[in-house]
Amino acid sequence: FLVEKGNFRHFMAKEMHEQPEVVAHTLAHYLDMANDTVQLPELPFDFASLQRVSIAACGTAFYAGMIAKYWFERYARLPVEIDVASEFRYREAPLPADGLAIVISQSGETADTLASLRYARQEKQHSLAVVNVPTSTIAREAEAVLPTLAGPEIGVASTKAFTCQLATLAALAVAAGRARGAISAEEERELVHALVEVPRLMNQALDLGPDIEHLARSFAKTKDVLYLGRGTSYPLALEGALKLKEISYIHAEGYAAGELKHGPIALIDENMPVVVIAPYDGVFEKTMSNMQEVAARGGRIILITDETGAGHAALETEATLVLPDMNPFITPLVYAIPVQLLAYHTAVVMGTDVDQPRNLAKSVTVE
Ligand code: G6P
DSSP states (O other): OOOOOTTOSSHHHHHHHTHHHHHHHHHHHHEETTTTEEOOOOOSSOGGGOOEEEEEEOHHHHHHHHHHHHHHHHHHOOOEEEEEHHHHTTSOOOOOTTEEEEEEESSSOOHHHHHHHHHHHHTTOEEEEEESOTTSHHHHHSSEEEEOOOOOOOSSSOSHHHHHHHHHHHHHHHHHHHHTTOSOHHHHHHHHHHHHHHHHHHHHHHTTHHHHHHHHHHHTTOSEEEEEEOTTHHHHHHHHHHHHHHHHOOEEEEEEGGGGGGTGGGGOSSSSEEEEEOOSSTTHHHHHHHHHHHHHTTOEEEEEEEHHHHHHOOSOOSEEEEEOOOOGGGHHHHHHHHHHHHHHHHHHHHTOOSSSOTTOOSSOOOO
């Protein structure tokens, strides 16, 4: 069927702005919002007896999986391995009895992700697919499917499918935590309550649009950008760098902030912007000391944080994008928005084909 851009200049813009709605829709599918509990469909395995989760995916879906790894480990005490699907399918990893393979894919047709699912099934893993296209091959072949309800995504650079993958995986991690006795009923309510707040917070994040548009004008003049983060902000830094290079063709790298001193610090000068993703969470102070290292070398810092974080960041930045304070659990869902907007507006200034970037395909069904 026909999907139209409406009042938006690009599908990507429309899809970014749809996020509060489609994430709410996805969450409503997996949560009992009246009671602040998770409510997943019945799954053909028991989280309590799982030994390990193996996640395989490509591109943006891979970064959603990396964020989920932090959640499963922290909130469900469940060990997670994650690999890009093109490696997982060939590396002959031994997989444990009572293991679960999770594949994540917007299209449900990505060749490497499908091959990873087939490998996992052959190795007697339980399998679960998080997919946006319920009629896809991956959805058909997985033992269980958790659909993301993002609706059709047209822009090649994934936005709303990513945040809906995160919403689904967050609900799954809370369900796993409950089943494994890793979180109390009270903690479950707190986490679910935090998830329920996400759409409202996403709308507030979208209000940063004009500030980010302004920032994009100087971004468009740079050759390289570094993204830094710790904890779940680390995979988001990787996603931010991917988004920027995909659609603006500016070289960008994401790094764990703690790795700065092991290499990328050599790149810091007065030309390269460094985007620091740092919500006020348990690793905020650590990220601030990395930011200090950038500042001491005359680096250009763009800080994305919250009100409390902005109050604690005792440093000059080129720009600080301030989001509301929120439970650290949900920060990847909300911080995804400024990261996407920055890539989008930069690409618009550069005049690239935002929805159809050169050399990229929406769905990669060949190896
Ligand atoms: C392509 C797209 C990316 C996407 C990746 C995985 O490379 O350009 O945006 O993240 O495939 O796609 P999937 O459909 O499996 O999520």
